[in-house]
Amino acid sequence: MVDHGHDLASVRDATDRLLTAAAKLDNASVAEPSRLPGWTRGHVLAHLARNADALVNVLEGRPMYQSGEARDADIERDAPRPLDVQLADLRDSAARFQETGAAPADWSRTVELRNGVTDSASRVPFRRWVEVELHHVDLGIGYELEDLPAEFSEREIAFLAARFSGHPDVPPTRLTDGTRAWRTGREATQPEVTVSGSAPELLGWLAGRRDGSGLTVQGGPLPALPPL
Numbered sequence: 001m002v003d004h005g006h007d008l009a010s011v012r013d014a015t016d017r018l019l020t021a022a023a024k025l026d027n028a029s030v031a032e033p034s035r036l037p038g039w040t041r042g043h044v045l046a047h048l049a050r051n052a053d054a055l056v057n058v059l060e061g062r063p064m065y066q067s068g069e070a071r072d073a074d075i076e077r078d079a080p081r082p083l084d085v086q087l088a089d090l091r092d093s094a095a096r097f098q099e100t101g102a103a104p105a106d107w108s109r110t111v112e113l114r115n116g117v118t119d120s121a122s123r124v125p126f127r128r129w130v131e132v133e134l135h136h137v138d139l140g141i142g143y144e145l146e147d148l149p150a151e152f153s154e155r156e157i158a159f160l161a162a163r164f165s166g167h168p169d170v171p172p173t174r175l176t177d178g179t180r181a182w183r184t185g186r187e188a189t190q191p192e193v194t195v196s197g198s199a200p201e202l203l204g205w206l207a208g209r210r211d212g213s214g215l216t217v218q219g220g221p222l223p224a225l226p227p228l
Contacts, residue, residue: 007125008101015094018048019087027082035140035209037185039079044135045086046078050091051131056100058111067116074137077118101125130156134207145200145209153199158182160206163228170223175187175202185223193219 022045022052030042039047065071078089104189107122119127123148133152136143143155157175161182164170172188183191186227195202198214204210205225212222 001024001119002122002126004101004122004125007129008098011125011129011132012094012098014129014136014152017143018132018136019091021136021143022083022090022139023087025083025141029141030083030086031080035138037116041139041141042079042081042086043075044138046075046081047129048135049078049089050074050095051087052090052128053099055128056096057123057127058113059105059121060098061073061111064112068114070082097128104161113149126159130159134209137209145204148200148203150199153203154180157199157203157206160203161186161226164225167226169226171220173223175206177202177218191219193213193221195221195222 003149010093024106026043030045031040033039034041034044036044054071058064078086081089082157101124105121106111107120109121110118111121111124112118113127129152130220133156135146137145161175161184166185168186168188170185171193172183172191173185174183174191176182176194176196178196179223185191185193193216194203195212195217197205199214201210205215205222208225208228
């Protein structure tokens with residue numbers, strides 16, 4: 001069972017870490033490129049704020065975004081803002097998400113996210129936790145995949161492995177960090193490929209943050225993963 005209350009607390013802690021780290025930036029560094037192609041650090045911060053509001057919409061039964069175009073336009077609009085405005089917006093939107101998460105609700109209900117994707121309401125806090133942790137890394141300000149909480153890394157590896165499970169373009173693959181193992185790719189009795197490495201390296205590859213050069217592959221080449 002997913003403990004949404006635990007995940008809401010984890011989101012709050014991750015947001016506090018991000019806000020503390022981002023507060024050490026200045027306006028010039030916010031305008032510099034992030035690790036995401038085509039996005040400045042301001043784009044990342046703006047996206048995080050708007051994503052918090054979007055997930056409030058999801059929990060309250062409204063469309064996550066008015067449209068994909070509106071989502072992109074909001075990020076472009078907010079990206080150039082000075083650091084103090086970015087931080088205040090991120091802090092306020094995070095508080096709105098926590099307030100919504102604390103309200104009495106049926107957490108077993110099904111909610112709709114983007115592009116027709118549905119999930120249990122109880123998993124929405126974890127989805128927000130993913131956004132905060134990975135985009136903190138994307139800022140490129142000293143927080144790396146190796147700094148992620150171990151629980152988060154394990155759960156996100158499992159989530160992404162499940163996301164690619166059954167995908168026709170991904171060969172049957174076994175993932176292992178030496179103590180734990182996951183399966184992904186096309187259905188098969190036995191995996192064709194085994195990919196081994198540390199949890200940060202596995203997560204980085206699955207999440208499109210690393211090229212997989214830090215992994216060991218047996219049984220064939222490193223599988224090419226579809227975009228998230």
